[in-house]
Amino acid sequence: MTTISTDLRRPNATWRRISTFGQAAFAELVLFIALFLLAAATSITVANTLPGIVPFEDVRGLLVIALTVALALVAVLVVIELVTLRRHTSVRGDFARAWRRTRVWIGLFADHLGLTPRNRRHAVHILAVGLAAGLLAFAANLALTAVPALAATAAPDARNDAVAGAPSWAAVLYLAIYSPAWEEVWHRGTLLLVVAAVAWWVPRSGIRRALVVGALVVSSVNFGLAHLDWSVLNAVTATTSGLLYGTAAVMTRSLWPAFVAHTVMNAGVGLAWVIG
Template sequence: MPHDSASPALSMDADLSAPPERVPGLVETLLCILGYFALQFGFGGLFGALSQLISRQFPQNVPAAPDRLIVVVILTLICSATITIAVLVRRWGARATEGGLSGLGFTPPDGRHIAFATVLGFAAPILGGLLTSWLAGGHDVSQAVSDIADKAHLGMRAALVPIAVVVGPLVEEVLFRGAFLATLRARMGDGGAIAVSAAVFGLVHLPDLDWLWYAVPNLVLVGLFCAWLRVRSRSIWPAFVTHAVNNAMATVGWFMR
């Protein structure tokens, strides 16, 4: 009957005329990245002040300063990462589970990409270490979190490992290889997006590296590996694996000094 064929056509027209779901633009994504570091600053100040207050009130019942600082770092990163990931996933909506051009990449990974990501995770600190040594010309390079761990007791170093290996890489992958890379790919293609996202990823870590520029290329290399994996695999998880393995290699040194 005529009316039976008209209804699907009307429904299709309605779907086609509906505006597509808008994903965040470049400015909004950059504000999310800045917001993550602002949250770290705010929570770090809050928990640091609480730590100082408790140590003054109960000087005989609190851990030493390096151990208290690790507690501050753990709480700061957990709170900052949780809020940041929740905001991004909510903002991207259904596209958070898409692996395409404008998705965050929370899609199931292929096993071969995970295997290759693991290899890259082991290769990154080796290649990056050689590059940094060449650029540094014999100067020492360390990150703030490693300096904190070196002064803390063994148990507190162990407590910091999941934060450095899981929480930190997860939120940074969602930010840089999820949100930021997606907005760049829509504007400059895969090659340019991979390069720019990796460069920005390295540069934002300069304060944590005590502004030692020759330590940045190492992080840029990690960013290149992770961004390439994200594009190639259509999933954020291989990039997370590379980042996590790279960080895990760095934490080994905390227990060998």
């Protein structure tokens, strides 16, 4: 009788788990889009306001639009939570409860992306891992650029036109801050969310590791393919860098090392342009 009762309870428990995962997945998707928009708008706007920079994109109003959409997406979460709640006290009380539930989703999202370091020591560790990964990525970039077959595919970078008339420091800073934030949210952020999902569903450590490695490789290749329009060289260096950024993110379960590494890598490329 006990066995039968246990078996009958299992589908309900599984359904509750699926339901909870679905709610979390939807909330994190909404927050992911909001974070991506804010990261892209902020970094691109700031980069294009540097002295001597000639924007190759029209970014007028981009920050305002992104901020508005991001706030609207968070508001959507609050409304959904409000709709799913039963009124117990008042409209004001229901809004307070809906906001508390939304804050739970925001906290879960921030935890999965490792956006809040646990303490100062953890923050220093994250920074050190990011710097190491960035320097390795830059060294790999130099080595791959020296390969004749890859070097022959090199094509003019559109960012050259943007920094052509800018002071050297502005050119380096432009390359360092233009793309790392939003590219890392999109590529390594997705990777970390996949890692969190795998940890939720897969009990066996060996299978978890295999899935994480697979996600790391796929995200890195996808990152490289996104750069294929520039050149084969750029695609290969981006794939290699993506593997290093992704490894840093997975090792620390944080997006910050990948962001730091990407920033260091791009700054190194900018310095090479200026010196060359």
